[in-house]
Amino acid sequence: MANKLTQQALVENMIKLMEVFNDEKVEISEETIHDDVLAPDDFQPKIRSSMNLYRFGLQWIIKRNKGTVPRFPSGWLGISVKALAEFIMSKQ
Amino acid sequence: MKKLLIGILLITSLAANAQLGIELGTKRTELGKTALTFGISYLQSLDSIFGGQELFVAGKNSFFVVTPELDVVSGTEDAFSSIIVKASGLWNVFKTHTVAGLEAPDYNKTFHSFPISLGAESNSQFNNINGILEVGWIPFYQSYARNTPEFIKRSRFGIFMQAGYKFISDSSGVGGQENESAEPEKKGIARARGFFSMDTDAFLTVGALKIGLVGTAEGWLDLANSEQYYRLDGRMRIYLTPDQYFDLIWQRGASAPLFNQAEQIGVGLTFKL
Numbered sequence: 001m002a003n004k005l006t007q008q009a010l011v012e013n014m015i016k017l018m019e020v021f022n023d024e025k026v027e028i029s030e031e032t033i034h035d036d037v038l039a040p041d042d043f044q045p046k047i048r049s050s051m052n053l054y055r056f057g058l059q060w061i062i063k064r065n066k067g068t069v070p071r072f073p074s075g076w077l078g079i080s081v082k083a084l085a086e087f088i089m090s091k092q
Numbered sequence: 093m094k095k096l097l098i099g100i101l102l103i104t105s106l107a108a109n110a111q112l113g114i115e116l117g118t119k120r121t122e123l124g125k126t127a128l129t130f131g132i133s134y135l136q137s138l139d140s141i142f143g144g145q146e147l148f149v150a151g152k153n154s155f156f157v158v159t160p161e162l163d164v165v166s167g168t169e170d171a172f173s174s175i176i177v178k179a180s181g182l183w184n185v186f187k188t189h190t191v192a193g194l195e196a197p198d199y200n201k202t203f204h205s206f207p208i209s210l211g212a213e214s215n216s217q218f219n220n221i222n223g224i225l226e227v228g229w230i231p232f233y234q235s236y237a238r239n240t241p242e243f244i245k246r247s248r249f250g251i252f253m254q255a256g257y258k259f260i261s262d263s264s265g266v267g268g269q270e271n272e273s274a275e276p277e278k279k280g281i282a283r284a285r286g287f288f289s290m291d292t293d294a295f296l297t298v299g300a301l302k303i304g305l306v307g308t309a310e311g312w313l314d315l316a317n318s319e320q321y322y323r324l325d326g327r328m329r330i331y332l333t334p335d336q337y338f339d340l341i342w343q344r345g346a347s348a349p350l351f352n353q354a355e356q357i358g359v360g361l362t363f364k365l
Contacts (some may be wrong), residue, residue, distance in 0.1 A: 009192035016191050020199040020235040023293065035289070044248060044287070047159050047180045048205050048230065053359040056155055056184065057197045065194045071263070 005067040007089045014081045017057050017092055021050035030082040038077060051077060058088075151221045153197075154185045176348075178211025178224075202233045207252075219262035219347040220271055221321045222281060228252035249288045256281040258349075272274040274317040294331050302331040306339075310347065321351040336363055 010059045011030050018028050026036050038051040046052070059069045070091035076084055158181045186203035188195055192195040197203070207228045214221045230250035233240070261277035263270075274275040275281055287310040294302035313320055323345040330338040339360040346352040 005194065009194050012192035013194055013196050014134045016196065017199060019237045022236045027234075042107065042291075043232075043234075044230075044289070045180060045182075045207050045209070047157070047207060048183045048184070048232075052157075052182075053184075053199070053232075054184075056157055057147055060150045061194055061196045063148075078114060078151070 001074060005062065005089075007085050010061075010085045011081055012059060013061050018056050018081070021054065022089065028081075030048060030085070031080050033080055035077045040077075044055070061075050062088065065070060110143075128149075153188050154183060155197075156181065156183045156356075175214045175216060175218075176215075177212060178209040178226075179209040182206070183208065198239050199232070200235045202231055205230045205232060207250075213259050215350055217262075219260060219264075220257050220273075221260045222258050222349045224254050224256035224348075224355040226254045226285075228285075243290070246292060247288070248325065249284065252285040254281065256283055268288050270352050270354070271350050272321075272353055274314060274319045275348060275349075276317075280316060284313040284315060286311050294329075304329045304331065312348070312351065321345065321353070323347050336361075338362075 015028050015030070017033075018032065018034070021039075021042070022028060022037050023042075024037065026032060028037065034039045034051075038054055039051045040046065040049050040050075043051050043053070055072060067086070067088075068091055070088060072084075073087055075089075076087075079087075110357040131245055147158045158179060160179050179355045184197075184203060185206070186197045186199065187201045189198040190196065203337065207226070209226045210224075212221060212223055215326060222287075228250050229252075234245040234247075236245060238245075257280055258275050258277055261271065261273070261275070279342075287308065289306070289308040291306045292304045294304045297301040306325075306329055308323075308325040310321065310323045310325075312322070324343065326342045327342040330340075339362065342355075343357070344353070344355045346354070
């Protein structure tokens with residue numbers, strides 16, 4: 001049974017996903033910039049880099065919880081967890 | 093070389109929404125010549141090309157996604173060269189858990205990636221061209237939220253099966269361009285491939301410099317011709333920034349399609365855009 005997709009729930013899930021790739025031991029919060037934790041080439045092949053695994057994981061969460069998966073904004077690695085969550089929620 | 097550079101310029105002009113890495117360097121080749129080398133890696137999601145989500149499929153405990161991918165390694169003189177252009181698919185199978193009331197993939201538990209790709213591999217002169225279908229298995233066990241030793245989290249490995257066809261094979265190259273593949277022209281290709289790599293990241297600080305080590309071993313088993321090939325790549329990495337670094341490089345053996353087993357040393361500077 002899917003639960004309601006809220007911004008707060010989305011942020012908590014985004015932080016949980018980012019912690020998996022946090023090799024620099026950055027203190028992750030909703031203000032964290034994705035680029036501080038994720039990279040486009042840390043796992044091979046590049047399709048399964050931390051950046052992509054995070055994005056695909058997030059898309060899976062949105063889709064499985066009856067949300068609308070938006071096209072991610074250009075340069076999303078350079079924005080914060082909160083900003084990306086707000087963008088995603090604005091498309092619901 | 094000019095055609096290749098033009099192609100790269102075209103691709104980079106399309107790269108506004110893509111992941112792009114550029115490596116420039118100079119290397120001492122097998123024939124003792126100094127070569128300028130460059131590497132381009134490029135990955136753009138089909139999502140950013142088509143603007144839709146139709147190529148992302150979410151299953152009960154898995155997802156499947158497809159992207160195009162390009163990897164170029166080349167240089168002047170007889171430096172190693174290879175070009176791989178492919179459409180890459182990824183099927184990820186994982187356990188799920190609930191976070192903040194939402195069903196989510198549990199990346200903290202080991203999960204399994206099955207990359208699938210269909211494409212072409214060539215050298216920079218385009219006189220050795222193979223068509224390849226590749227299916228692989230790569231486990232993900234490196235979650236930094238897990239209490240496992242750091243060196244395990246820094247390791248990577250995977251195995252693949254490759255099947256294809258050798259369209260063009262030219263044996264006139266010398267040095268690092270010499271074709272040492274036993275795969276005959278106009279014949280089928282059947283290989284197993286495996287890789288293991290370790291990247292320490294910046295583990296040593298000397299003054300203002302941060303230094304790391306990166307090592308990769310890759311091997312191919314040519315099932316059709318009972319041959320084996322390998323590639324070793326060792327780097328001492330000096331970080332200028334996390335996205336810009338200087339490498340001291342030692343390489344032995346090249347990848348497909350030439351499978352040249354020569355040796356080269358060099359330096360490289362990498363920018364990620």
